Amino acid sequence: MLEVAAAATVPDGVAAIGIPVIAGVADEDEGGRAALEWPVRPDGVAGAATDAVRALLTDTPDEAWLHGQGFSAAKGTSLALRVASGPPSVLLLGLGPQAGLDLERWRLAAAALVRAAGEGGGTVALVVPDDPPGGALVEVAAAIAEGAMLGTYRFDAYRSTRTPGHVERLVVVGRGEWAEGLRRGAAAAAATAFARDLINTPAGDLTPRVLAERVRERLSGVDGTTVEVWDEHRIAEERLGGLLAVARGSAEPPRLVRASYTPPGQVTETGRHVVLVGKGITFDSGGLSLKPAEGMMTMKTDMSGAAIVLSVLAACADLRVPVKVTAIAPLTENMPGGRAQKPGDVFTARNGATIEVLNTDAEGRLVLADALSLASELSPDAIVDVATLTGAQVIALGKGIAALLGNDRALMESLQEAGDRAGERVWPLPLPDDYREHIDSEVADMKNIGRAREAGTIAAALLLARFVDAVPWAHLDIAGPARSEENSGYVSKGATAFGVRALLDFLAHYPAKGAAG
Numbered sequence: 001m002l003e004v005a006a007a008a009t010v011p012d013g014v015a016a017i018g019i020p021v022i023a024g025v026a027d028e029d030e031g032g033r034a035a036l037e038w039p040v041r042p043d044g045v046a047g048a049a050t051d052a053v054r055a056l057l058t059d060t061p062d063e064a065w066l067h068g069q070g071f072s073a074a075k076g077t078s079l080a081l082r083v084a085s086g087p088p089s090v091l092l093l094g095l096g097p098q099a100g101l102d103l104e105r106w107r108l109a110a111a112a113l114v115r116a117a118g119e120g121g122g123t124v125a126l127v128v129p130d131d132p133p134g135g136a137l138v139e140v141a142a143a144i145a146e147g148a149m150l151g152t153y154r155f156d157a158y159r160s161t162r163t164p165g166h167v168e169r170l171v172v173v174g175r176g177e178w179a180e181g182l183r184r185g186a187a188a189a190a191a192t193a194f195a196r197d198l199i200n201t202p203a204g205d206l207t208p209r210v211l212a213e214r215v216r217e218r219l220s221g222v223d224g225t226t227v228e229v230w231d232e233h234r235i236a237e238e239r240l241g242g243l244l245a246v247a248r249g250s251a252e253p254p255r256l257v258r259a260s261y262t263p264p265g266q267v268t269e270t271g272r273h274v275v276l277v278g279k280g281i282t283f284d285s286g287g288l289s290l291k292p293a294e295g296m297m298t299m300k301t302d303m304s305g306a307a308i309v310l311s312v313l314a315a316c317a318d319l320r321v322p323v324k325v326t327a328i329a330p331l332t333e334n335m336p337g338g339r340a341q342k343p344g345d346v347f348t349a350r351n352g353a354t355i356e357v358l359n360t361d362a363e364g365r366l367v368l369a370d371a372l373s374l375a376s377e378l379s380p381d382a383i384v385d386v387a388t389l390t391g392a393q394v395i396a397l398g399k400g401i402a403a404l405l406g407n408d409r410a411l412m413e414s415l416q417e418a419g420d421r422a423g424e425r426v427w428p429l430p431l432p433d434d435y436r437e438h439i440d441s442e443v444a445d446m447k448n449i450g451r452a453r454e455a456g457t458i459a460a461a462l463l464l465a466r467f468v469d470a471v472p473w474a475h476l477d478i479a480g481p482a483r484s485e486e487n488s489g490y491v492s493k494g495a496t497a498f499g500v501r502a503l504l505d506f507l508a509h510y511p512a513k514g515a516a517g
Contacts, residue, residue, distance in 0.1 A: 142185030235255075365463050
């Protein structure tokens with residue numbers, strides 16, 4: 001992936017220099033046209049860097065000229081300036097208006113720089129102010145690293161001819177201690193890229209067994225981590241009825257990955273413990289309730305939750321997460337084989353509850369039921385599960401926002417705040433008690449679907465809630481934002497690994513034992 005570093009001046013040999021620009025407040029007397037501040041603020045960036053950039057330009061870009069080029073400094077936009085001779089090229093990067101400037105704007109600006117710099121490879125420089133707006137310096141540095149590294153992400157393992165190279169190195173130019181923030185952002189971006197690689201891999205190659213081994217290899221030798229993989233025999237011994245029921249129709253045996261990270265020096269009995277659970281359907285045909293052909297085209301994405309929580313676990317050591325973290329990922333295909341579960345079948349989950357399966361395409365909640373039971377048995381301080389669970393989530397919130405449900409308001413608020421900082425938006429939905437009748441079964445403790453075309457996301461979460469006991473729990477339904485159909489900002493077409501950076505931020509801010517909140 002892209003390398004990130006910091007420097008006091010623009011290094012020699014850069015291919016492009018990026019200058020962030022804030023859009024000023026619109027002046028109604030001037031027809032509502034937004035004023036531009038270049039670069040970033042009237043006092044600018046480090047003087048030597050500013051002078052070096054200005055010396056490259058054929059003209060000093062004044063406001064009228066910039067508007068004439070159609071550049072309004074909207075967030076995520078860029079404009080190439082005229083230079084006397086190149087390289088380097090000079091690119092203005094829009095941050096949007098000063099009001100509400102946040103970390104996401106820096107991610108988008110960094111992504112715009114590396115994408116606009118083209119495919120010539122080499123090094124680019126981003127000139128930043130001494131006191132960057134939008135957050136603390138370390139947070140801005142991390143956001144820049146994330147945006148730049150993810151903006152260059154590509155999945156081309158299956159191309160016979162590789163696409164041309166991209167920018168190889170980003171240097172952040174400015175006064176201040178940028179190194180730690182860049183390091184943290186690079187670690188979060190690397191975890192996101194690992195998850196994207198897993199999710200983008202074709203399901204024929206990433207079976208449950210292969211996925212489990214990929215994770216075992218990734219965690220091998222990582223300080224403070226342990227990993228175990230349960231095969232189908234261990235899964236049966238552990239009474240994971242939901243996972244076995246979904247796996248019955250596939251020739252590929254299921255797996256369950258259980259990995260843990262413990263901070264150096266933490267005593268397990270006294271330290272905080274968070275369990276992450278991820279849905280890992282490596283391919284979802286719908287089972288006997290078969291999906292239409294078009295609906296299956298992207299179903300390799302249905303193991304996003306598992307890839308996300310396992311990638312988060314893998315990054316905990318690099319980011320020095322202060323709490324113990326356990327990741328549990330049930331892995332299986334959902335196929336319509338001769339032994340597949342049938343609509344009307346009833347199975348018993350690990351905690352003894354029975355579930356009537358009326359639609360085999362509502363399988364994610366079945367494997368999560370077992371995994372959440374395992375999680376609650378650990379008596380952690382919190383459980384967070386991540387799943388591409390319901391089409392109703394997409395209808396309710398679209399492709400850009402995940403649904404957040406749970407039984408603990410403080411936990412949900414912490415996750416929402418982490419999502420806001422990470423640029424991964426989540427929105428809370430209710431879990432009303434009177435909706436529990438939506439999943440009442442005539443023959444079992446519950447059924448796996450609710451009422452037709454009514455509150456599908458809530459009904460699925462209400463089923464999950466029966467498997468967490470009294471542990472504080474939150475559920476992230478990422479069916480919409482898990483996949484992108486276009487390249488936009490620092491998101492590439494395909495898997496987004498939405499949730500990796502938000503969960504890492506959440507864990508980094510999780511309170512120590514006995515702390516308020």
